[in-house]
Amino acid sequence: MKVFLAALLFAAIVAVGVSILLNAIQQPSYVAFTTDGVRVGDPGHNLIGPG
Amino acid sequence: MPSSLSTLRASIPRALCAAMALLLVLAHPAAAQLSFKPTAESVHEDQLLNALKEGDKITGRISIPDAMAASLIQPAGRDWRDFHRSKLPIIGGIAIIGMLAVLAIFLMVRGRIRVHGGFSGAKILRFASFERFTHWVTASCFVVLALSGLNISFGRILILPLFGPEAFATMSGYAKLAHDYLAFPFMLGLVIMFLIWIKDNIPGKLDLQWLKQGGGILFKGQHPPAKRFNAGQKGIFWIVIIGGALMSVSGWFLLFPYLPANVTTLQFWTVIHAVIAMLFIAAMMAHIYIGSIGMEGAFDAMGTGEVDLNWAREHHSLWVEEEQAKGHAPSGGIPRAMPAE
Numbered sequence: 008m009k010v011f012l013a014a015l016l017f018a019a020i021v022a023v024g025v026s027i028l029l030n031a032i033q034q035p036s037y038v039a040f041t042t043d044g045v046r047v048g049d050p051g052h053n054l055i056g057p058g
Numbered sequence: 059m060p061s062s063l064s065t066l067r068a069s070i071p072r073a074l075c076a077a078m079a080l081l082l083v084l085a086h087p088a089a090a091q092l093s094f095k096p097t098a099e100s101v102h103e104d105q106l107l108n109a110l111k112e113g114d115k116i117t118g119r120i121s122i123p124d125a126m127a128a129s130l131i132q133p134a135g136r137d138w139r140d141f142h143r144s145k146l147p148i149i150g151g152i153a154i155i156g157m158l159a160v161l162a163i164f165l166m167v168r169g170r171i172r173v174h175g176g177f178s179g180a181k182i183l184r185f186a187s188f189e190r191f192t193h194w195v196t197a198s199c200f201v202v203l204a205l206s207g208l209n210i211s212f213g214r215i216l217i218l219p220l221f222g223p224e225a226f227a228t229m230s231g232y233a234k235l236a237h238d239y240l241a242f243p244f245m246l247g248l249v250i251m252f253l254i255w256i257k258d259n260i261p262g263k264l265d266l267q268w269l270k271q272g273g274g275i276l277f278k279g280q281h282p283p284a285k286r287f288n289a290g291q292k293g294i295f296w297i298v299i300i301g302g303a304l305m306s307v308s309g310w311f312l313l314f315p316y317l318p319a320n321v322t323t324l325q326f327w328t329v330i331h332a333v334i335a336m337l338f339i340a341a342m343m344a345h346i347y348i349g350s351i352g353m354e355g356a357f358d359a360m361g362t363g364e365v366d367l368n369w370a371r372e373h374h375s376l377w378v379e380e381e382q383a384k385g386h387a388p389s390g391g392i393p394r395a396m397p398a399e
Binding site: 010011013014015017018021023025026034039040044050 | 073121123124142173187190191193194198199235236239240242243244246319363
């Protein structure tokens, strides 16, 4: 039982850790798709904007 | 030639205006299109029509890094949509409901596989703590991944009518997050499983003999010899490793959809992910069955790590001999009663 519970806890910790890491490195599309040639500005509160 | 100087003076501004108009027309393409007909080289309608053939797509020029945005029309997308709306539910239904039916019939006809000589009371260590830990990390993630994945494929048809749209949407949102993030401990568990168990899962001649005797589970009283893992278990190992690897690779492209070069590649990986998932779930249902209710004494292997000596002798006789030779197992236990033939 202890091994089983430890396994569940480990899986949950890894999953939460990965979610924190991925959310830290993820960029919104209007930042990711901006290049030197194309500037996609902050779209405000439309569909692809923040929040 | 102008007839008088006054006519010449009047015609110069007109000529200048005409020249300026010509320059303006040449410099402004939109205006030029009004007065200039397209040449043969500028028309590619036959290419446009040919691009709508199967396997091809109409693309445009883009200036953003997302390469998939260049696709304008992709006729193969219709085939992909038809597959995952009609063929995939049939594949999934046959695999999963079919396996449920097979297991139910097997239980009714064959019954639970008992320890022929009864439990001896003596124990032998089958799986160490780390092995059981790895198994349960992978297995618990698999169960959540399977249920959340089936919700993505079938939830709207089967679950939404039961819970209503708001509850279903909330549940599916959390299920999607669980699916995305539990994929990582699942992949980690797969790698560790491969490393710790590969050496005991190499197929051999003994496995052919085991299979020829139906693994000893088709008929009562048959106990073909086997080492640590029999052919059935080796089959499950390779299904998990190969199926898990395919799920991991295809799932990686779904997690990071900007990685595939084009939308056709992304569609290919979604088909792989969905089809392999259905078959994988069906196979694991058989594994869960035999490891729990299907075979008496089997669950102890992953539960406590220790199995009954008589159980081990009946199902993994050669492994017991190896363990006894190493001094890892007791030599006692009640001898199995031989059935009257």
